[in-house]
Amino acid sequence: MTILTESFWLWQFLGRLHPLIVHFPVSILCVALLLELIGWRRKSSELRAGITALLWIGAIGSVVAAVFGLILVNQEEYGGSTVTIHQWSGLSTMVLAILTVAAFRLGRLTVYRSLLFLTVFGVTIAGHYGAMLTHGDDYLTSVLPFGKDSKAPSTTDPNLAFISNTGQPLNDKQIEDLNLEVRSILAHNCYSCHSATKTKGELRLDKKELLFKGGENGVILKAGHPEDSDMIRRVKLPAGHDDAMPTKGKRLTDKEIAVLEFWIKQGAPWPSGAEKSIYRVAALEPRLPAVPAATGDLINPIDRFVNVYFQKNKVAWKTVVDDRTYLRRVYLDVIGLLPTPEKIEAFTADTRPNKREILVTELLNRNEDYAQHWLTFWNDALRNDYSGTGYITKGRFDITKWLYNSLKTNKPYNQFVRELISPTEESAGFIKGIKWRGxxxxxxxxxxxxxxxxxxxxxxxxxxxxxxxxxxxxxxxxxxxxxxxxxxxxxxxxxxxxxxxxxxxxxxxxxxxxxxxxxxxxxxxxxxxxxxxxxVQPKDGRLYRTLVNRIWAQLMGRGLVEPVDMMDNEPWSQDLLDWLASDFATNGYDIKRLMSQILTSKSYQLPSISVKDPALLTAPTFVFEGMVRRRLSAEQFADAVSLAFNPVYGDSSLATKLLPETIKQEIPFPRASLVKNDPFLTALGRPNRETVSTSRTSQANLLQALELTNGAKFNEALKQGALIWKTKYPSSDLIVKELYRKALGRNPQPKELAVAEKIVGKTPSIEGIQDLVWAISLHPEFQLIN
Structure with missing residues (x-):
């Protein structure tokens, strides 16, 4: 949640009171729970007056803390999943605290005690993530025996593995890699105060001679002796110490300090020519590498490049997924819809050896469905929406009609880009930006x-x-x-x-x-x-590498380069990226052709892989083994429920009143990509599109769980659908079997059938049908693209 505030000193001051204020309701609510437990155990009401006061104070304090927190997040440079979880868990705690007071006043003792326990639990979660923001991700775990980082130099970067072996002299390449790592640490943590832009204490760390010269307090490092180097002493001091560095932001990690110590112990080497850049800069010009030789069934050029990569990384080819899995995967990726039971049966019965290639062609030719699905991706990237900041005041213009028609006609990408940058009236909204108020x-x-x-x-x-x-x-x-x-x-x-x-x-x-x-x-x-x-010149290889990488990431769950907005990062296969981009430019800048190449490759058809920690996807140690398993997007989920059970967005006017007449005539039910954003879609991950968004998280979160459990939009759709299904299918057996076929593409297994019929009831009830649909829609088999 973001609110726009002007950078007035009072807002900044109030925002920075958040860490101070937030501890007050935390302690008050915890004490209230403790007193409640004591009273409950004693079966006494003598503490009731004190508990009442604590509840009111804690609830009011949580509201104030939440308001100050919202101000703070808009005044300071916070970002990432940790702040999002902290923010929403804090807001959820505030709501729970208010509900706790309400239940207490109504005399609902059991509900009140349950809510009080949940409130304290929420406070604990919010506080934990708040501590991670201010003290680091390992704030709690670092003090545990199994959570302490080794003080020995270590790194996850395979290029720096040599730093654990201090007995061998470093070669030129190792010195270069070490220096790059050291200067990256300095750039990210020190340059804000000690560079050409700002030289605090007359100390600069961005050039060799200035670093060795030191500052107003003298030399900061002694080559070969980290124990005598003031740089190391200062970064090791506890936060708050007058000499501690950095003075702002997060402290250096143990691993970063260990790298600096190792570097100084090696004599603080600084190779000649290192002043030019400490960052990798990807080549601009296109490159067309030779396609490796075909072997066996590896004929698709993509697979031939991947085969070389697999051999290098000792990865064995796995058997491709079965027809049902492939069909569902490619349906969702191309048109964003579930395949019908009839299509599943026909496809699995088809004996043609090239039926998967035929399927891809058929789906890519469903121009309206393709456009309605991929509209979501491009709306995010081009920050196009149907409502929001600037639309009412005419400080922002949508490009929906132009974008929809461009996707429907598969406009060549070079022309697509040309019309965005040198726009027509219909496509000008992207570069015009948003005229903010105030x-x-x-x-x-x-x-x-x-x-x-x-x-x-x-x-x-x-x-x-x-x-x-x-x-x-x-x-x-x-x-x-x-x-x-x-x-x-x-x-x-x-x-x-x-x-x-x-x-x-x-x-x-x-x-x-x-x-x-x-x-x-x-x-x-x-x-x-x-x-x-x-x-759009062919020699702008970066433009086409970026597009190819984005399409690969959408279909495979992870780009050849990650993050997709940092194309200077090293791809896991430079040859594959370069070949795809050059081939794309040579063959008419055709996005559907590019997608067909990927979708028909054996690489795309490999079993999906799961990733426990999302950070592994962007780690330099990432090894490609197949498509990354991912959750349905907000729009895919809504459309899947709409198709399998009952339209989530039943009011077609909501979906179409702002859109071109041609779109209105093409939608069998209101596709979620065409509706205005609402709390349901927001909870499931649709961004507000006031800024560019080129990727969405695939991780479930607390807000999503709350919306799917208690959200009005979703539950109303289930209720209305249950009424229709009860009339259409008179028996529990028919309801269960048909729902499984439509939602999961298969019949229920005997145990599933027995449990599902018990939920629906011998005589189908509205509540029973609704509960079953809710359970299936939350099932991983429904929610994940495997």
């Missing part, structure tokens, strides 16, 4: 939004940091971002650093100078035409 940061101006969004979506490049100051995560500078933003601006922009004007006017230029030179004196429309033509 005072905004200069890095959120519409021109800067255009620069950020174009670079992120089309080039897999993050300019957000470099829109405020020189980036700490890449080589992009503030001047680069402003020059690119100037391409989209009707006036020459003044460069602002951290929202403060510098007095310097920005130039005008494309991010990658190799692609061409923008005429800064030309009218805006002409500059946009130049930019569009430069970017």
């Amino acid at each position: 005072t905004i940061n200069s890095s959120q101006s519409t021109e800067m939004q255009a620069a950020q969004n174009v670079s992120q979506v089309l080039l897999g490049l993050n300019l957000k940091c470099a829109s405020c100051h020189d980036s700490f995560i890449s080589d992009w500078k503030l001047a680069d971002s402003y020059a690119f933003a100037n391409v989209f601006s009707d006036t020459t922009l003044e460069i602002h650093r951290c929202d403060k004007p510098t007095g310097k006017m920005a130039g005008t230029g494309i991010l990658f100078k190799e692609l061409g030179t923008i005429n800064g004196k030309a009218p805006t429309a002409e500059r946009l035409r130049e930019l569009a033509n430069f970017m």
Whole structure:
């Protein structure tokens, strides 16, 4: 949940009171539960007055803490899954605290005690994740015997495995890798205070001679002697100590400190030429590697590249999935719908050897279904929606009609990009950005939004940091971002650093100078035409690698490069990425053809793999073995329930009143991709689309569980559907069998049938049918794409 607040000092001050205020309701509610347990055990009401006061104070305190927390998250640079879980668990706790007071006042003693226990449990969860935000992910586990990190230098990066062997001299490549790791640690943790932009204590750590020179307090490292180096002493000091470094943000991990100690012990090597960049920069130009030789049934070029990768990583090919699994997988990936029972039976009975290739072609030719499904992905990426910030005030424009027709006609991707950057009236909403109401940061101006969004979506490049100051995560500078933003601006922009004007006017230029030179004196429309033509050139290999990687990630659950917005990261197969991008450009920029290549490959047909920790997907040690098992998206889930049981969105006017007439005539039931966002879709993962969103988490969460359990939209759809099914199918046996066929594509097993009939009742009841549908819709077999 995000609310927009201006950067007024009072908001910042109130937000920063959140950690102070939040401890008050935590302790109060815990004491209330303790007193309640004591009273219950004694069978006495003498503590009731005190408990009542504590409940009211705790509930009010939780509301204040939640409000301050919402202010804080909008004033500080918090992000990631930890803050999301902390935020929603805190809000859930607030609601539970209020419900606890209500149940207490109504005299519902059993309900009250249960809610009080849940409230304290919620407080514990919220507090744990809050501690992780302020003290690190290992705040609790690090003090346990099995949770302590080894002080010995260690790393998960295979390129740095040598640091555990201190007895051998390092070769040139090892020195280069070690230096890259050290400078990355310094860049991410120290450059904000000790670089060319800001030189606190006269100390700079971004250049060799300046690092060894030290600062106003003298030399900070002694080569060969980490124990005598002030740098190491300071990073090891406890938080709050006057000399502790870094002074802001998270402290260095034990592993990072160990790497620095190892580096100093090796003499603090700094190879010549290392000043150029500490970050990997992917090649811009296209590359067409030779396709490896076919072997056996590995004929698809994708499989031939993957075979080389498997041999290198000692991965054995597994048997491809059965027809039912493949059919459901490809249906959901191409058109976002479940296959009908009749289609499943026909496909499994089909004996043609190329039936899977035929199926892919059939589905890709279902243009309306394809467009309605992939509209979700592109709406997220192009931050297009049907309601939200800016639509009422005309500070934002949708591109729905243009986008839908582009997908339906399979518009070549180079033309698709050209029309986004040098837009028609229908496609202009993407680069126009959102005109926020009130005072905004200069890095959120519409021109800067255009620069950020174009670079992120089309080039897999993050300019957000470099829109405020020189980036700490890449080589992009503030001047680069402003020059690119100037391409989209009707006036020459003044460069602002951290929202403060510098007095310097920005130039005008494309991010990658190799692609061409923008005429800064030309009218805006002409500059946009130049930019569009430069970017879609075949020699812009990055544009097409980024698109290929996004499609691969959508179909496989993990990109060749991860995260998909960081295309400078190393792919798990550079040859496969380069070949797919070059082949895509050579063959008409045809997205459906690209999808067909992937969907008919043996690599796509391998059994899915599960990942216990999502962080493993972005780890440098990731090894591709097949499609990553993933949860249905919010829209896929809603459509699956609609198709198998009863439409979730029964009011077709809601889905179509803002959309083109052609769409209205094509939908058999309102597809979730076409409806306005609501609490149901939000809980299941649809973003608000006020910013670019190029991937969604596939992990279940507390908000999703609460919505599927108590949400009005979902439960109303189940209730209405139960009424229809009770009339249509008179017996429990028929209801259970038909529901299993429609939802899971199979008949129930004997044990499943017995349990399901018991839930529905001998004579089908509305509540029983509703409970069964709810249970099946939460079943992993329904919720996951295997």
